[in-house]
Amino acid sequence: MNTKTKRLSSTDIARLAGVSQATVSRVLSGVDGVKPATREKVMAVVKQQGYRPNAFAQAMRTSLSSTVGVAVSRITNPIVPEILEELSRQFAANNRRVVVWNTDESGEESLIGSVESGMVDGVVFTAASHQTRAVQAALDAQIPIVSINRTVDGVDYDQVVSTNERGGEEVANYFVKCGKTRVAFVNGSLDRTTLVDREAGFRKGLEKAGLSLLPEFYFQRAFQENVFRQLGMDIGSSENRPQAIACGNDLIAIQVLNGLKAVGCRVPEDIWVVGFDGIEMSGWDIVDLTTVQQPIELMAKDAATMLMDRIAGRRGQTETRRYRSELVIRGSTGNQRV
Amino acid sequence: MNTKTKRLSSTDIARLAGVSQATVSRVLSGVDGVKPATREKVMAVVKQQGYRPNAFAQAMRTSLSSTVGVAVSRITNPIVPEILEELSRQFAANNRRVVVWNTDESGEESLIGSVESGMVDGVVFTAASHQTRAVQAALDAQIPIVSINRTVDGVDYDQVVSTNERGGEEVANYFVKCGKTRVAFVNGSLDRTTLVDREAGFRKGLEKAGLSLLPEFYFQRAFQENVFRQLGMDIGSSENRPQAIACGNDLIAIQVLNGLKAVGCRVPEDIWVVGFDGIEMSGWDIVDLTTVQQPIELMAKDAATMLMDRIAGRRGQTETRRYRSELVIRGSTGNQRV
DNA sequence: AGCAGAAATGAATACGTATACAATAGTAAT
DNA sequence: ATTACTATTGTATACGTATTCATTTCTGCT
Numbered sequence: 001m002n003t004k005t006k007r008l009s010s011t012d013i014a015r016l017a018g019v020s021q022a023t024v025s026r027v028l029s030g031v032d033g034v035k036p037a038t039r040e041k042v043m044a045v046v047k048q049q050g051y052r053p054n055a056f057a058q059a060m061r062t063s064l065s066s067t068v069g070v071a072v073s074r075i076t077n078p079i080v081p082e083i084l085e086e087l088s089r090q091f092a093a094n095n096r097r098v099v100v101w102n103t104d105e106s107g108e109e110s111l112i113g114s115v116e117s118g119m120v121d122g123v124v125f126t127a128a129s130h131q132t133r134a135v136q137a138a139l140d141a142q143i144p145i146v147s148i149n150r151t152v153d154g155v156d157y158d159q160v161v162s163t164n165e166r167g168g169e170e171v172a173n174y175f176v177k178c179g180k181t182r183v184a185f186v187n188g189s190l191d192r193t194t195l196v197d198r199e200a201g202f203r204k205g206l207e208k209a210g211l212s213l214l215p216e217f218y219f220q221r222a223f224q225e226n227v228f229r230q231l232g233m234d235i236g237s238s239e240n241r242p243q244a245i246a247c248g249n250d251l252i253a254i255q256v257l258n259g260l261k262a263v264g265c266r267v268p269e270d271i272w273v274v275g276f277d278g279i280e281m282s283g284w285d286i287v288d289l290t291t292v293q294q295p296i297e298l299m300a301k302d303a304a305t306m307l308m309d310r311i312a313g314r315r316g317q318t319e320t321r322r323y324r325s326e327l328v329i330r331g332s333t334g335n336q337r338v
Numbered sequence: 339m340n341t342k343t344k345r346l347s348s349t350d351i352a353r354l355a356g357v358s359q360a361t362v363s364r365v366l367s368g369v370d371g372v373k374p375a376t377r378e379k380v381m382a383v384v385k386q387q388g389y390r391p392n393a394f395a396q397a398m399r400t401s402l403s404s405t406v407g408v409a410v411s412r413i414t415n416p417i418v419p420e421i422l423e424e425l426s427r428q429f430a431a432n433n434r435r436v437v438v439w440n441t442d443e444s445g446e447e448s449l450i451g452s453v454e455s456g457m458v459d460g461v462v463f464t465a466a467s468h469q470t471r472a473v474q475a476a477l478d479a480q481i482p483i484v485s486i487n488r489t490v491d492g493v494d495y496d497q498v499v500s501t502n503e504r505g506g507e508e509v510a511n512y513f514v515k516c517g518k519t520r521v522a523f524v525n526g527s528l529d530r531t532t533l534v535d536r537e538a539g540f541r542k543g544l545e546k547a548g549l550s551l552l553p554e555f556y557f558q559r560a561f562q563e564n565v566f567r568q569l570g571m572d573i574g575s576s577e578n579r580p581q582a583i584a585c586g587n588d589l590i591a592i593q594v595l596n597g598l599k600a601v602g603c604r605v606p607e608d609i610w611v612v613g614f615d616g617i618e619m620s621g622w623d624i625v626d627l628t629t630v631q632q633p634i635e636l637m638a639k640d641a642a643t644m645l646m647d648r649i650a651g652r653r654g655q656t657e658t659r660r661y662r663s664e665l666v667i668r669g670s671t672g673n674q675r676v
Numbered sequence: 677a678g679c680a681g682a683a684a685t686g687a688a689t690a691c692g693t694a695t696a697c698a699a700t701a702g703t704a705a706t
Numbered sequence: 707a708t709t710a711c712t713a714t715t716g717t718a719t720a721c722g723t724a725t726t727c728a729t730t731t732c733t734g735c736t
């Protein structure tokens with residue numbers, strides 16, 4: 001326990017196996033041109049000594065880190081772990097480490113630092129706001145990036161998006177067809193393109209039906225502890241409340257549900273609520289939230305693949321892949337189909 | 339965009355600043371003994387060129403990676419992001435990168451690989467099951483580790499735990515004092531010490547009151563999609579159901595709530611439910627789950643600090659820090675205080 | 677057996693940094 | 707001005723790997 005044994009190097013293995021360091025390297029990197037007998041002899045020593053190549057020396061020599069970064073914000077929004085799970089699965093299956101940055105606080109500095117110091121071979125940006133400088137840093141460092149549900153004007157990179165605007169429109173259509181004409185929209189910070197697009201689609205849908213979103217029924221707040229719950233309470237206890245509320249994402253919708261419940265406003269009897277994202281939780285019996293679902297696992301998988309392909313130099317033009325989102329009708333709108 | 343510019347090295351900076359590479363290194367690592375004028379001259383070039391030291395070369399030279407690993411399992415359990423958020427905050431504030439391994443699938447191999455190849459300076463293990471080999475790998479590699487709510491017999495390392503057994507006992511006492519004598523316990527995989535301890539405490543509490551946990555009211559399942567929801571449905575629709583259910587953690591409890599709701603069994607009127615962990619969601623109005631709350635942020639913060647101290651060689655004996663958990667009474671037990 | 681050519685291995689080197697050691701410039705005291 | 711320092715900078719080297727180039731060892735064939 002106290003005997004601080006030094007890590008073995010390929011040179012040590014070479015000495016023990018009676019070969020040169022170059023041969024050890026060749027064996028471990030799996031190039032051919034090594035005699036099977038030699039290979040076995042080396043591998044025996046490697047196994048016996050539990051040797052692993054030093055990742056940093058490898059990275060320095062090859063300028064490849066085998067590490068990718070994932071930038072997330074608000075990791076406690078349940079959609080983030082869902083994305084992370086799939087990304088981790090894909091990257092782990094391809095022998096890549098995953099560095100996660102939570103860019104809420106000082107995270108962006110850390111991200112930029114890692115990118116600029118060559119720590120990562122590529123970065124996945126997930127829907128988020130305060131990462132514009134980091135995107136620029138990655139572009140400057142000529143490191144491949146992919147984004148999920150996130151767009152920055154004026155720069156082009158591979159993207160995976162869902163049909164956010166169309167989804168918003170679909171919610172509006174649904175409301176209209178069900179006779180809900182006094183409708184509200186609750187949104188978070190407008191620095192996230194997903195939220196902007198969803199709202200735009202919703203407004204467009206209303207307008208196509210000859211309606212419009214009344215200013216007193218439009219609410220925009222920065223995401224903070226209990227802000228949307230309070231909003232739900234306000235809406236639920238107001239005399240002249242809307243018949244239905246559409247929300248920028250599921251987490252907002254759930255907080256609104258909390259607020260409504262807190263003031264005894266019943267869903268769906270007194271008011272309808274619709275979310276956006278289709279997080280797993282939305283399907284729970286105790287949540288039962290109608291939502292616009294996006295195939296988030298597929299999107300994450302796609303993003304991982306695109307990034308790895310680009311890192312390997314297997315891609316040309318940047319590309320934007322669009323996934324169709326889908327309205328899933330549940331109890332928060334009385335399970336009412338159109 | 340296409341001009342693949344090479345990264346600059348400290349040697350390049352040295353040349354541009356008219357000094358030696360060693361001086362550049364001295365300036366950037368902040369050692370004293372550099373004339374202020376020289377320092378400024380170098381820094382000017384560094385700034386102008388946007389130079390950042392190569393992280394891998396630094397790591398190789400110093401054998402310090404400035405990276406810590408965090409091993410999690412079931413990242414979609416909401417307590418995990420809560421822990422990750424606090425850990426990220428602490429580590430980012432100390433200029434350390436965070437590598438996250440999701441050890442559900444192939445994750446453990448990846449973890450072991452990273453540890454053995456010297457990728458990380460230390461590892462935080464969060465409550466989990468299939469990481470025993472990884473713990474051993476870290477110990478073998480003499481890399482500092484800290485665990486949160488996790489114990490492996492026979493090996494000693496720094497730990498942060500909450501009073502899991504005592505919490506379980508407290509739930510039993512609560513049930514008994516409220517006159518609930520026909521009680522059930524629903525647990526997940528017993529390879530997690532938290533779950534084992536909570537169950538043990540619950541049983542102990544019952545026994546102290548002269549009761550015992552009936553075999554037909556003890557349920558143990560491996561965590562899988564809808565397993566606990568199905569269990570909730572079974573319990574809720576059985577003729578001879580218990581008066582109250584204690585669960586190994588909040589996520590299990592919530593799935594049980596889902597199942598109960600699905601079969602129209604009302605909480606708390608028909609049956610009580612209690613969770614364990616105190617995830618944020620448990621306090622939501624639409625969940626309103628009585629639970630044993632642990633100060634998870636404090637625990638995560640403590641774990642991060644302990645790990646960094648040990649990496650810096652500032653710690654002696656291994657230590658176990660215990661945090662008091664606390665029963666938080668909510669609607670799933672009718673808000674009934676004792 | 678001798679030889680050409682292929683196959684396998686070894687020797688040498690570079691990656692970019694931090695640091696021990698050597699060398700130089702600067703300073704104060706005589 | 708000379709000495710004896712100290713402060714500052716430069717030179718050289720090592721970290722552990724992958725890879726180029728040179729060298730040796732095998733083959734098969736005559």
